[in-house]
Amino acid sequence: MFLKPTNLDAEQHRDLRYTPNQPYDFARELVMIPVLSSEITRVAREMPVVFPKSEGVPQALTGVRPGENLHVKDTGHWLGRYIPAHIRRYPFVLAEVEISDAQRAEKGRQYAVQVDAAARHFERPDGHALIDAQGKPTEVLKKVQQILMGLQKDQERTRALVDQLDQAGLLVARSITVTQGEEKHELSGFRLLDEKALAKLEADTLVTLRNSGALALAYAHLLSLTNLQDGLIAKASSAGQAPANLDEVFGGDDDFSFDFDS
Numbered sequence: 001m002f003l004k005p006t007n008l009d010a011e012q013h014r015d016l017r018y019t020p021n022q023p024y025d026f027a028r029e030l031v032m033i034p035v036l037s038s039e040i041t042r043v044a045r046e047m048p049v050v051f052p053k054s055e056g057v058p059q060a061l062t063g064v065r066p067g068e069n070l071h072v073k074d075t076g077h078w079l080g081r082y083i084p085a086h087i088r089r090y091p092f093v094l095a096e097v098e099i100s101d102a103q104r105a106e107k108g109r110q111y112a113v114q115v116d117a118a119a120r121h122f123e124r125p126d127g128h129a130l131i132d133a134q135g136k137p138t139e140v141l142k143k144v145q146q147i148l149m150g151l152q153k154d155q156e157r158t159r160a161l162v163d164q165l166d167q168a169g170l171l172v173a174r175s176i177t178v179t180q181g182e183e184k185h186e187l188s189g190f191r192l193l194d195e196k197a198l199a200k201l202e203a204d205t206l207v208t209l210r211n212s213g214a215l216a217l218a219y220a221h222l223l224s225l226t227n228l229q230d231g232l233i234a235k236a237s238s239a240g241q242a243p244a245n246l247d248e249v250f251g252g253d254d255d256f257s258f259d260f261d262s
Helices: 040-044 101-107 139-167 195-199 203-212 214-231 246-250
Strands: 005-007 032-034 059-061 092-096 111-116 171-180 183-193
Touching (some): 005 092, 111 139, 139 203, 183 214, 203 214
Antiparallel strands (some): 005 111, 092 111
């Protein structure tokens, strides 16, 4: 999705302007999208969610053929009621800065904001400035930084929850057969929840998973698999419009949003 990730630089990108209301063509080839714990119940209503083969966050399946995201129309509109945060945060992403072990022990991990220099979001001259005349972050960029750090923390929490499910012996490698029209597709390379193993869990383990939020993750995953019924992955008949402003990009019912009045 990110074709030319570039560290945001005060001098190099002083004239860069950001326009959020762009089509979702950049996600047209994504057939698996990372999902965070804070959004998995919303994603589960729209797409099947599976677990990675080893470590990492859950992934939403958006297609059955390589390079074909069934949730993106030819017009660039998004099909469905909810758009995952991984898609909405584009063209911004955090990249970990390489520092010494001593610095990491003192200050923790450090991150830099990157932008996709190839994104259409930066083609117009009348968008939002990210760097001001003094080379400092604008309010827009500050809010972007806050959002990205929030997503990073959620990603770390989600990875920990998946690890808990794995350590409890609940994740197993399995394949899924999906019927799309007259074709059948065998999808593999991921893990699903073992419901029989879940039913046999000891009470104390079950309570631990419930209290941490890992159990909610598991139930959302199971619910999401109903999206595979009748072989339909993108069932929505209405196309979501491209976001008109920053509040729509990061707003809605999520735990993160831009608020320019504060």
